[in-house]
Amino acid sequence: MNIIVCMKWTPDTSEADLTVSAAAKDIKKDDLDFDMNDWDRFAIEEAAQIKEKVGGKVTVVSLAPEESEDMLRECLARGADEAFQIWSDQMEGGDGYATASVLSQFIKGRPHDLILTGTLAEDDGAGQLGGMLAAMLDIPSATLVSRIEIKGQKASFVRELEGGLYESMEMDLPCLIAVATGLNEPRFVSIRAVRKVTSIEIPNVGIDEIGIDAGKVGQSGARVEIEQVSLPPEGEGAEIIKGKPEEAAARLAEILKEKGAIG
Amino acid sequence: MNILKPADAPILGAPAPAIAFIILFLSVAFFCYVMFRRLDVLRKAAPDPRFSDIPTRLLRALMYGFGQWRQPRYLGAGILHILLFAGFMILSLRSLTLIGRGFSPTFHIPFLTGSVGFAYESLKDYTVIVVLIVCLIAIVRRAVFHPKRYDHPGTAGHEYEAYVILGLVSALMITDMIHDGSAYRASGVCGEYHWFPAAAFASVFMPSNDPATLNFLHVGGYWAHILFFFGLLNYLPISKHFHVITAIPNVFFSNLNKGTIKPVKYGAVDWMELDQCGVSDLTGFTWKHILDFYSCADCGRCSDNCPANTVGRALSPKMISVKARDYAYEHFPIFDKNSKDPAHEKRLVGDIITEQEIWACTTCGACEAECPILIEYIDKIVDMRRYLTDRGEVPQSLQKPLQQIKKRGNAYGAMKSKRAAWTKDLEEFQVHTLAEGEHSDLLFFVDSCGSFDPRIQEITKSFARIMARNKLDFAILGQEENDSGNEVRRLGEEGLFEQVSGRNIEAFKARNFEEIVAFDPHAFNAIKNDYPEPFKVIHSSQLIYRLLSHGVMSLNGEYLGDRMVTYHDPCYLGRHNGIYEEPRRALKSIPGIRYQEMDRSFSRSFCCSGGGLLLWYENEEEKERMGERRVKMAMEIGAQVIVTACPFCLINIEDAIKTTGNEGKIEVIDLVELIDRSTS
Ligand code: SF4
Ligand code: SF4
Numbered sequence: 001m002n003i004i005v006c007m008k009w010t011p012d013t014s015e016a017d018l019t020v021s022a023a024a025k026d027i028k029k030d031d032l033d034f035d036m037n038d039w040d041r042f043a044i045e046e047a048a049q050i051k052e053k054v055g056g057k058v059t060v061v062s063l064a065p066e067e068s069e070d071m072l073r074e075c076l077a078r079g080a081d082e083a084f085q086i087w088s089d090q091m092e093g094g095d096g097y098a099t100a101s102v103l104s105q106f107i108k109g110r111p112h113d114l115i116l117t118g119t120l121a122e123d124d125g126a127g128q129l130g131g132m133l134a135a136m137l138d139i140p141s142a143t144l145v146s147r148i149e150i151k152g153q154k155a156s157f158v159r160e161l162e163g164g165l166y167e168s169m170e171m172d173l174p175c176l177i178a179v180a181t182g183l184n185e186p187r188f189v190s191i192r193a194v195r196k197v198t199s200i201e202i203p204n205v206g207i208d209e210i211g212i213d214a215g216k217v218g219q220s221g222a223r224v225e226i227e228q229v230s231l232p233p234e235g236e237g238a239e240i241i242k243g244k245p246e247e248a249a250a251r252l253a254e255i256l257k258e259k260g261a262i263g
Numbered sequence: 264m265n266i267l268k269p270a271d272a273p274i275l276g277a278p279a280p281a282i283a284f285i286i287l288f289l290s291v292a293f294f295c296y297v298m299f300r301r302l303d304v305l306r307k308a309a310p311d312p313r314f315s316d317i318p319t320r321l322l323r324a325l326m327y328g329f330g331q332w333r334q335p336r337y338l339g340a341g342i343l344h345i346l347l348f349a350g351f352m353i354l355s356l357r358s359l360t361l362i363g364r365g366f367s368p369t370f371h372i373p374f375l376t377g378s379v380g381f382a383y384e385s386l387k388d389y390t391v392i393v394v395l396i397v398c399l400i401a402i403v404r405r406a407v408f409h410p411k412r413y414d415h416p417g418t419a420g421h422e423y424e425a426y427v428i429l430g431l432v433s434a435l436m437i438t439d440m441i442h443d444g445s446a447y448r449a450s451g452v453c454g455e456y457h458w459f460p461a462a463a464f465a466s467v468f469m470p471s472n473d474p475a476t477l478n479f480l481h482v483g484g485y486w487a488h489i490l491f492f493f494g495l496l497n498y499l500p501i502s503k504h505f506h507v508i509t510a511i512p513n514v515f516f517s518n519l520n521k522g523t524i525k526p527v528k529y530g531a532v533d534w535m536e537l538d539q540c541g542v543s544d545l546t547g548f549t550w551k552h553i554l555d556f557y558s559c560a561d562c563g564r565c566s567d568n569c570p571a572n573t574v575g576r577a578l579s580p581k582m583i584s585v586k587a588r589d590y591a592y593e594h595f596p597i598f599d600k601n602s603k604d605p606a607h608e609k610r611l612v613g614d615i616i617t618e619q620e621i622w623a624c625t626t627c628g629a630c631e632a633e634c635p636i637l638i639e640y641i642d643k644i645v646d647m648r649r650y651l652t653d654r655g656e657v658p659q660s661l662q663k664p665l666q667q668i669k670k671r672g673n674a675y676g677a678m679k680s681k682r683a684a685w686t687k688d689l690e691e692f693q694v695h696t697l698a699e700g701e702h703s704d705l706l707f708f709v710d711s712c713g714s715f716d717p718r719i720q721e722i723t724k725s726f727a728r729i730m731a732r733n734k735l736d737f738a739i740l741g742q743e744e745n746d747s748g749n750e751v752r753r754l755g756e757e758g759l760f761e762q763v764s765g766r767n768i769e770a771f772k773a774r775n776f777e778e779i780v781a782f783d784p785h786a787f788n789a790i791k792n793d794y795p796e797p798f799k800v801i802h803s804s805q806l807i808y809r810l811l812s813h814g815v816m817s818l819n820g821e822y823l824g825d826r827m828v829t830y831h832d833p834c835y836l837g838r839h840n841g842i843y844e845e846p847r848r849a850l851k852s853i854p855g856i857r858y859q860e861m862d863r864s865f866s867r868s869f870c871c872s873g874g875g876l877l878l879w880y881e882n883e884e885e886k887e888r889m890g891e892r893r894v895k896m897a898m899e900i901g902a903q904v905i906v907t908a909c910p911f912c913l914i915n916i917e918d919a920i921k922t923t924g925n926e927g928k929i930e931v932i933d934l935v936e937l938i939d940r941s942t943s
Binding site (some may be wrong): 035185 | 768
C-alpha cells in the first residue's frame with residue numbers, strides 16, 4: 001500500500017491583524033506564521049493509521065518554500081516514511097491548477113495506491129486541488145470523506161452530507177480521497193518525536209527533477225487570475241461596540257431591543 | 264494450683280520446644296521468602312535516589328511514622344489508628360516473650376524483669392483491652408456505617424481483607440486473655456485484678472477448681488495465639504496490610520523535593536535518547552513508587568480529598584495504588600505460575616489505569632497532603648502522561664494550546680510581539696522592558712495569562728500599579744518572555760518544557776536583577792522548583808506583605824465595606840510551596856475586614872480545576888465544575904468576597920459564580936487587585 005499525502009503550508013491568520021498587500025492581489029504575509037493546513041493534519045493522520053492497519057509506505061509531499069521543512073518533519077514524526085519538498089522560485093504565484101500540475105507530474109513517476117489530502121485549505125478555501133489532481137492522474141476521487149476503510153483493492157468510505165446524512169461508497173484503488181476534518185483524532189507531536197526523525201533527509205525537488213515545463217508552474221501555469229483582494233467593508237449598520245464590558249453589554253441589549261430581537 | 268506451662272506440655276508426644284521451633288522456622292522462612300519476592304520487584308524497577316539528607320528522613324519517620332502526625336486529620340479514625348498503632352508497639356515485646364516461652368517456661372526479655380517486668384505486664388494487659396475494643400469499634404464502623412472512602416469501585420473483593428485483619432488481631436487479643444486468664448484463675452490472687460484487667464476479665468468465665476480445664480485453656484490459648492500471630496505476620500505481605508511493615512520505611516524514603524517533578528529517568532544522560540519516555544508498565548515506575556503501592560492502606564483519605572474524584576471525574580488516587588498493587592501481586596506472584604498470553608493481557612497504563620484517569624488530575628496535591636504515610640501521586644501521574652504524550656495520545660483539547668506554546672511561547676496563540684501590549688493601557692507611568700545587560704531590582708514575570716488574557720491583564724496592571732506607587736524598581740522581559748512551562752511539564756511534554764524554560768533561563772541570565780516576582784503561583788512554582796538554575800523568585804503576596812510590614816503602604820476598607828471575606832488557597836501557592844500566611848496577613852491588614860475561613864482551607868484547600876493549560880482541558884465525565892463546588896463552600900460560610908492569589912483560580916471561580924447564578928451575591932477578586940483597590 002503506497003500512500004501519498006499532499007500537504008499545504010498555510011498562513012495562520014487567527015490572531016493576526018490582516019492587511020492587504022500593496023498590489024491588492026494578496027494579503028501581507030511577511031509577519032504571519034505559517035503552519036500545516038489543519039485539514040491536511042487529518043489526512044496525514046489517516047495515512048498513518050491506514051499504514052498501521054494494513055502496512056505500506058507513507059510519502060508526504062508539499063509544494064512550499066524551504067521554511068515548510070518543519071511541517072514536513074512533523075509529518076515524519078506523525079508516521080510518514082519519507083517527505084519531499086517541492087519548490088522552485090518559478091512556482092511562486094500559482095493557483096490550484098498549477099499546483100495540481102506539479103503534483104501530478106511528481107506522483108506519476110512513483111507508485112501510488114491512495115492519495116490523501118484535506119478537502120479545503122484554510123487560506124483560500126478553494127477546494128480545487130483534490131479533484132484536479134485526480135483528473136490529471138486519471139483516477140477516481142471523493143471529497144469530504146469522514147471514514148475510510150481499505151478492503152483489498154478497494155477503498156470503502158463514508159461522506160458526510162448536508163443535514164447529517166451519511167453516504168457510503170466504494171472506489172477502486174488507486175484513488176484520491178480528500179478528507180473532512182474530524183475523521184480521526186490526530187496524534188500529538190512532541191518535541192522528542194520530532195527529534196527522533198531529525199536524521200531523515202527531506203529532499204528538495206525543483207522543476208528540473210520533476211521534469212515539468214517552467215511555463216506550467218507558478219503564475220505562468222495558473223488559470224485563475226486574482227483581480228483584487230480586499231478587507232470586508234465596514235458595512236452600514238455594523239457597529240463596533242466600545243467601552244467597558246458592562247457598558248458594552250448594555251449597549252448591545254439596547255440595540256437588540258431596538259431591532260426587536262428581544263422584547 | 265501450679266498451672267502447666269506450654270513449654271512443659273508435649274504435643275502428641277512431641278516436646279513443645281520442638282514444635283515451637285518448627286512453627287517459628289516455617290513461619291519465618293515463609294515470611295522471608297514472601298518478602299524476598301515482594302522486594303525483588305523493587306529491584307527490577309526504575310532507579311530513584313532516596314538516600315539523601317538522612318536526618319530529615321529520620322525525623323519524618325519519627326514524626327509521620329512513629330508519631331502518626333497526620334492521623335488526626337480524620338479525628339475519629341485517626342484516634343483509633345493511633346491507639347491501634349501504640350498497641351502494636353507495646354504488644355510486640357509481649358509477642359517476643361510468648362515466642363520464647365515456647366522454648367523455656369521462664370523466658371524473659373532482658374530488662375523486663377522485676378518491677379519493670381510487672382509494670383510492663385500490667386501495661387500490656389490494659390493494652391490488650393484497648394486494642395480489642397478498638398478492633399470491635401472498627402468492625403462495627405465498617406459493617407454498619409460503610410464509610411464511603413473505604414469503597415473499592417471497579418475492583419471486587421478487597422473489603423473482606425479489613426475484616427480478616429481485624430479478626431486476626433481480635434483473635435490475638437482473645438487468645439492472650441485466655442492464656443493469661445487461666446493462669447490468673449489458677450493462681451487465685453484475685454486482689455490484683457486492677458493490675459491485670461484483661462486476665463481478670465477472662466478468668467470470670469473460667470472454673471476455679473478444675474485444673475485440667477485451666478491447663479488446657481492455658482496451653483491451648485498459648486498455641487492458638489502463636490498460630491494467629493504467625494498467621495497475621497504472613498498475611499501482611501499478601502494483603503493491603505502490607506503497610507504494617509512498609510509504612511515506616513515508606514515515610515523514611517518519602518519525597519523531599521516538594522513542588523517539582525522527577526526527571527524522566529534518574530541517571531539518564533540524555534532522556535531524549537531513551538527507548539521509552541515515561542511509564543507504561545509496573546517496573547517502569549521507580550522502586551519507591553512501587554513501595555508506595557505496597558504501602559497504601561486503602562484508607563481512602565486521598566480520594567476523599569481529591570477534587571477530580573469529588574466532581575465525578577474518572578480519577579480516584581487510592582484506586583491507582585490498589586490497582587497497581589493488584590497488578591504487582593498478580594504479575595509477580597509469590598509462586599511462579601504459567602504466565603498468560605501477553606497479547607490478551609491488559610496493559611497497566613491504558614487499560615487498568617485508564618487514560619481518563621491519567622488526564623483527570625489537576626496536580627493539586629490534595630492527595631499527597633492528606634496521605635498519612637506520604638504516598639506520592641503527582642510524579643506517577645506525570646510519568647504515565649509522559650508515556651502517553653510520547654506516543655501522541657494527548658486529549659484533543661490540550662493539543663492546540665501545547666502546539667501554540669511550541670510555536671509562539673504562549674498557549675493563547677497570540678503573537679509574541681503583543682506580549683507587552685497591556686502596558687499601553689497604563690497612563691500614569693511606563694513599564695520598562697529590561698534589555699540585555701540592564702539592571703532592575705525586580706523582574707516582573709508576567710507569564711502568558713497575565714500578558715494575553717484580558718481579565719488577567721487587569722491583575723497585571725494592578726500589580727504594576729502597586730509596584731509603581733511604592734517606587735519599586737521593576738521591569739518586564741516583554742517579547743523575550745515565554746510561558747513558564749509549569750503545566751507543560753505536568754502534562755508530560757518534557758521536551759517542550761525544556762524548550763520554554765530554557766528560553767526564559769537564557770533571558771534571565773542575560774539581565775541583572777535581585778529577584779523575580781510573579782503573581783501567578785504556577786509560574787512562581789516552575790521558576791522556583793522546576794528550573795534547573797537557581798533564581799530568587801517571590802510571589803506577589805510575599806511582596807505585598809513585605810510592603811505592608813515595612814509600613815510603606817497603607818490600606819483602607821472602603822472597597823470591601825462590611826462584606827464577609829474568605830480566602831481561597833491556590834494549590835501552587837499553599838500546598839506546593841507552603842505560602843499560607845502572607846496572603847492572610849496582607850488581607851487582615853485591611854482596616855475593618857470581616858474574615859472567615861472556609862472548612863477546606865490551608866493544606867485542605869479545594870482545587871478550582873487547575874491552572875495554565877488546564878484551562879483548555881475538557882472533561883466529559885464531571886457532573887459539576889470544581890469551581891462551582893468551591894463557590895458553594897464559600898456561600899455556605901456566608902462569604903460575599905472570595906479572595907484568591909492565582910489568576911486561574913480567579914477565572915475558574917468567576918465562571919462558576921456565573922454558572923451557579925450567584926452574580927451579585929458573591930465576588931471573587933485577586934489579592935493584588937484587592938490591595939490595589941484598597942490603597943489610599
Ligand atoms: S493531585 Fe489532586 S487531582 Fe490529582 S489525584 Fe491528587 S488530589 Fe486528585
Ligand atoms: S494513598 Fe494514602 S491516603 Fe490514599 S488510600 Fe493509600 S494510604 Fe490512604
